[in-house]
Amino acid sequence: MTATPVYIVTGASRGLGFNVAKRLLGQASKVVAVARTEAGMAQLAEEFPGQVEYVTGDLADYATGEKAVKVAAEKFGGIDGIVFNAAVIHPVATIANTDINEFKRLFDINFFSILTTLKPAMPYLRESKGNVVFVSSEASYESHFYGWEAYGSSKACVNHLAATLAVEEPDVFAISVDPGVMDSAMQAEIREKHGTNMKQDHIDYLNKVKEDGSIPSIDPPASVIVSMVTKGPAELNGTYYAFNSPTLSPFITA
Numbered sequence: 001m002t003a004t005p006v007y008i009v010t011g012a013s014r015g016l017g018f019n020v021a022k023r024l025l026g027q028a029s030k031v032v033a034v035a036r037t038e039a040g041m042a043q044l045a046e047e048f049p050g051q052v053e054y055v056t057g058d059l060a061d062y063a064t065g066e067k068a069v070k071v072a073a074e075k076f077g078g079i080d081g082i083v084f085n086a087a088v089i090h091p092v093a094t095i096a097n098t099d100i101n102e103f104k105r106l107f108d109i110n111f112f113s114i115l116t117t118l119k120p121a122m123p124y125l126r127e128s129k130g131n132v133v134f135v136s137s138e139a140s141y142e143s144h145f146y147g148w149e150a151y152g153s154s155k156a157c158v159n160h161l162a163a164t165l166a167v168e169e170p171d172v173f174a175i176s177v178d179p180g181v182m183d184s185a186m187q188a189e190i191r192e193k194h195g196t197n198m199k200q201d202h203i204d205y206l207n208k209v210k211e212d213g214s215i216p217s218i219d220p221p222a223s224v225i226v227s228m229v230t231k232g233p234a235e236l237n238g239t240y241y242a243f244n245s246p247t248l249s250p251f252i253t254a
């Protein structure tokens with residue numbers, strides 16, 4: 001472990017990633033934030049002087065994740081944990097209507113950028129006996145998400161990555177966590193852009209929870225993810241759970 005714990009959080013410009021990064025910074029950790037939009041990350045840097053470095057870039061360009069590892073090592077002296085949170089939902093389309101280039105771009109962001117970031121990070125994670133959290137989704141195993149093949153299969157890959165990492169790297173803790181439906185920009189995009197390519201009952205449900213105010217807050221899953229990336233319990237190594245499952249709900253702190 002580094003003197004002050006150091007974490008990389010991808011997709012830290014807003015939503016779940018921003019919330020997780022802020023919680024880690026509140027615990028006096030150091031964070032390397034990654035996203036395409038600078039504003040949210042610059043806000044964190046201003047609020048927590050000396051604790052934040054950020055890499056502004058597209059994770060579909062593998063150099064972005066590699067740069068985050070380099071920045072963590074050179075500016076902060078190592079890596080104690082990574083939260084692989086950045087992801088996109090687009091394209092939502094049936095298999096018959098798949099645009100392979102859009103499908104591949106989603107995989108570059110949601111999956112391949114994780115592999116290309118993990119590889120150079122591994123020596124640092126081994127040294128620190130670090131923790132890795134993959135942000136997953138119920139769509140990773142449920143087949144009722146009509147039109148969500150690209151997103152769901154990328155999240156299934158992420159679950160498998162956690163399981164494989166646990167087998168291959170005895171000094172590194174890995175877990176895949178489903179944060180559940182949350183009131184974020186991704187949900188707004190689903191409601192505004194993708195409803196016509198989804199089953200009516202699914203988009204009706206997502207519209208309803210927003211309209212009636214019952215859409216869940218980001219805070220509970222963020223608190224579980226922070227627990228996992230700071231001190232993942234060995235018995236959960238390599239697993240996938242929903243944040244509010246009986247296994248992970250005891251870690252909800254807010």
Ligand SMILES: NC(=O)c1ccc[n+]([C@@H]2O[C@H](COP(=O)([O-])OP(=O)(O)OC[C@H]3O[C@@H](n4cnc5c(N)ncnc54)[C@H](OP(=O)(O)O)[C@@H]3O)[C@@H](O)[C@H]2O)c1
Binds near residue numbers: 088109135138180186
């Ligand atoms: N919201 C839900 O209901 C829900 C449900 C289950 C699982 N999840 C998962 O939870 C995680 C967080 O989602 P969220 O709801 O917080 O989504 P969000 O508000 O859309 O945030 C996504 C984050 O990823 C970053 N990102 C997206 N594309 C990127 C790219 N090409 N390069 C670099 N960064 C990129 C975004 O930053 P920039 O746009 O600035 O690049 C943003 O910071 C995701 O893994 C998502 O799959 C969400």
